[in-house]
Amino acid sequence: MLQEKEIEQAKEPLAPACEIRNISEGDVSIVGLKRRISLLSGTALITGTMIGSGIFVSPKGVLERSGSIGLSLIVWIGSGVISLLGALCYAELGTLITKSGAEYSYILESFGGPLAFLFSWISVFILKPAMLSIICLTLSEYIVQPFYPECQPDSYAIKLIAIFFIVTITYVNCYSVSLATSTQNIFTAAKLLAIIIIVIGGVVHLLQGNTHHISKGFEGSKSVSDIASAFYSGLWAYDGWNNLNYVTEELINPRRNLPLAIIFGIPLVTLCYVLVNISYMSVMSIDEILASDAVAVTWGNHILGFAAIIIPISVALSSFGAGNGSCFTSGRLAFAAAREGHLVDVLSYVDMRRYTPSPALVFNAFLSIILVIPGNIESLIDFFSFAAWMFYGVTMLSLVVLRYRSPYKDKHRPYKVGLIDKT
Known part of the structure; x- marks a missing residue:
């Protein structure tokens, strides 16, 4: 017989992840997140979050800091390779530790509570809200x-x-997981169409013999220190490669679909980014790119003429999809940290009717709004990239720790990234 207190708690629309439901049937089951994300939705989540505002904002920063067309393309390719290598490490961690929360869960398992606590607070209060703020500011500008x-x-x-x-993106994610993932799939298709338009426009322009801008190659390349700062902008554009790890508990067959979504998604994004930058640089001069606050719009004015309105609409769709993916994963991080007692308990509550971590999502939106008010895109990108990749490095170190603490013969790994270890 269940206690009256338990029955009253089960009637509430929000309940902690450990609360009970199905009271009328006498069942005691766990209220938690449901596995509803397929391989297609997982791949769309990765590509849809990565292809967001970055490709329409970062080309200017990368070119300005690298100094030349050739060097900026190397930065774009290098950023893609770094992101892919990082994601492959995350694929092993995600199939080994099948909990939502990504870096938080892996750091907690490898280094214990104190470092995981530090990461959860910095990420929940600064990194994730900053990401949503940058995306929505870019969306608004276009x-x-x-x-x-x-x-x-x-x-x-x-x-x-x-x-x-x-507010709109947060409402979509609070209302339904299915609505959020469907939105992600639709907007991913829309943004890939926009990427195709830009790529085809650039190819046609080059075939017409307009190579005088892009033929400058490495002319004007800057120093190593400037190139390092160029990676801040490049890596920002690729950020989102780890977002599927935040929703591992909601991914169908994560041991198979997590690595596959990463392997399909990130090379596709890298190819798109390089081709889009070639298109930008074949149509516009370096000075035009550096003078533009909306590079894609300037490109559209050169190539599309009266149809240039397609570009800001496409950028808006792309950024909205990226914001949706960022919000979707941000709420799961706060949810996972609160479940471990590192944040207030209410952030670990799940809506019992919709199975969404609504309090965590609303909290992330509140912090994002605070960062929007005084912030600007460039300063937020630099701040985000430095802090984020510092913790990405710590997370990848946790892979090494787990290899030596729990080698392959002791713990099965459905996916294993190449690494020199004891196995």
């Missing part, structure tokens, strides 16, 4: 840009629209 063709857009309008999109 929406506002066509209304200010001859001058700088009003900063207050940009920030108000960004806040509106933060």
Whole structure:
């Protein structure tokens, strides 16, 4: 016979992940996250989050800091390789530790509570809200840009629209996991169409013999220190390669689908990014790219003429999809950390009707709005990239720790990345 207190708790719309349901049938079961994300949705989550605002914002920063077309393309390829290597490490960790939370869960398993606690607080309070803020600010800038063709857009309008999109994206993710993943699939298809338009436009332009911009090669290349800072912008554009690890508990057959989604998704994104940058650089001069606040819009004005309105619409769709993916995973990190007692308990609650971590999602939206008010895109990108990759490095180190603490013969690994170890 169940206690009256348990029955009352089960009637609440929100309950901790360890609460009970199906009271009327006498069953005692766990309220938690459901496995609803397929391989297709998982691949769309990775590509949809990676192909977001970055490819429309970062080309200017990468080119400015590298100094030349040739070197900037090397930075784009190098950033893709780094992201792929990192994701393959995460694939082993994700199939070994099948919990949501990604870095948090892996650091907790490898190094214990204190370091995991530090990561959870920095990520929940700074990194994840900053990511959503950057994406929504970019989305807002591209929406506002066509209304200010001859001058700088009003900063207050940009920030108000960004806040509106933060609230909208959060509502979608709180309402339904199925709605959030369906939104991700649809917007991923839309943004890939936009990428195809830019790539084809660049190819046609090159075939017409317009190679005078891109033929400059490595002319004007800067120093090693400048190149290192160029990777900040490049890696920001690739960020999102680890997002599927945040929702491992909701991924169908994660031991198979997690590595496959990574292997399919990241090379596709790398190819798209390199081709898009070649298209930008074949159409516009270095000075034009550096002077533009909306590189893709400037490209569209050169190539598409009266149809250039397609580009800001496509960027808006792309950024909205990226924001949706970022919000989806951010809530799961706060949920996982709160479940371990490293954040307030309410953030570990799950909506009993929709199976979404609504309190964690709303909390992430609140922090994102706070960062939007005083922030700007460039400073947020630099801050995010430095802090994020510091913890990515710690997470990859946890792979080495787990290899030696629990070698292959002691613990089965469905996927194993190449590494010199005891096995």
